[in-house]
Amino acid sequence: MSVKERAFGFILFRWKHGTAKVPEFLLLKANEGHWSPPKGHPEKEESELESAYRETEEEAGYKKEQLKVYQQFERSLFYEVRSRTRPGETVLKESKYWLARLLNSSDPVVISDEHTQFVWEEVANAVKTVKFTDLGGLLTESFDFISKLEE
Template identity: 40%
Template sequence: MTKVAAGFVIFRRFTGVIEFLLLQTSYGEHHWTPPKGHTDPGETDLEAAYRETKEEAGFTKSDFKVFENEKFTLNYDVKGKPKTVYYWLAELTNKNVTVTLSNEHQDFKWLSVQEASNLAKYEDMVNLLNKCHTTITEKYNK
């Protein structure tokens, strides 16, 4: 049975530079990832993405804008079992909110696409970050 998770690739551009939020896990290999988590029974993928972002980064729905038509899917194996993760592109719009980490993470960084790609351990995450950056610059550049 495939595990399903959902989250947001959150970016901000308050200084004119596009920066992505990555969280460092406090378990396993301490990899860096956008906020995401498993969907609960009866919960939609988008509801799970909002809930997990609140739990892992402290952001509420009013802190960011979700581009619901910009949905990306990653498929990979974790410990030999299939996992599907759905990510939506989201822009932090509240300049005053700060990241509040849960115990699942030990650090966070706002990074350029190049810096984020350097920290992201997995090729599919690097590809996702680059796809998101291209989407922002081609479709949503102010």
């Protein structure tokens, strides 16, 4: 089955307030009920990374200049979803993420009308919140990468 839908976003983290280098991950609760990092479908003439920036601004309120992106950390998840153009049909979707850090940990989240809630969680709780095993694995892999950063 070939990829029919694509989405791009950031595994977004900040340093926990009052701690030395403890990352917290941003998760958004979609109207449909699932939790995930900010991501979405590309618009015409938009690069993958441009799409990730736009979606993060639309869904969480963070602009490009508020983020530090680790482009060397780029991962994709593949899974089946209901087709957006042909109801009743299942298609393969790729969600590609880059790791990004919110530069100012106290900048507030401004969620879109596509979401009902947000949380900042340390990795163990974030993995439980997202429910999907592959996304939980990606959060764990992100945490491992962050723990080796020299910032």
